[in-house]
Amino acid sequence: MCCRLTVYLFEQHACHIAYAKGVLNSLGMTSYQDAEDAVSNTYAKCIAKWPADAKIVPGMTDAWARKILYNECMNLGRTRGRRRERDDDALQTTTAPAQPDVVLQQEQRDKLAQALAQLTPEEQEFVRLRYYEKMSYDEISAKMARPKPFLYELNRRVLAKLRSQMDD
Known part of the structure; x- marks a missing residue:
């Protein structure tokens, strides 16, 4: 039933x-x-x-x-x-962040920008759609003409790449 x-x-x-x-x-x-x-x-x-x-x-x-x-x-x-x-x-x-915190945040943003630049164009497009435009996997699947299981794997790979580059 x-x-x-x-x-x-x-x-x-x-x-x-x-x-x-x-x-x-x-x-x-x-x-x-x-x-x-x-x-x-x-x-x-x-x-x-x-x-x-x-x-x-x-x-x-x-x-x-x-x-x-x-x-x-x-x-x-x-x-x-x-x-x-x-x-x-x-x-x-909270108060305004201390100057060293602001510098550290800028360094992290720069590091993230470099890490994103090293991704393939398809990976960059996925990151833009998923994390900046907040699209669902169904919407991304339709836009990129890729099946959802592929997108799940792509997300896993992209996050692993970004984590490893941010840890360096």
Whole structure:
């Protein structure tokens, strides 16, 4: 029965993403990745809570899943809100960085720029899309015309290269 529920949920995936984006947008969170996180957490909760003998009734099942999705979005918003408040409090209590810290940060930025320059053009494009434009693997896969497993491996390789060059 869980398999049928899983298939049903994934058939509704685009609708659930749009719904999550709407709820999260009303909370001031516009990231596609946040919506995707909320939907995937919702699916895990739905599958875990689904009674073994229950039947899928399209309207009722979707309403039930959307209620769980709404609660998940609200939880995500509260979590991010608390994190923002803590970060704001920390920013208000900190002083300006000491001069040696500023110099060290500049050296690290220069070192990172050199490490990024040594990556292949494809690796640089991946880093730009994933970490600067905050695209999901699905979006990157479509843009770069590469399968997601390849992108996962590319991410692992790029991070390993950057770590080794930053440690030198």
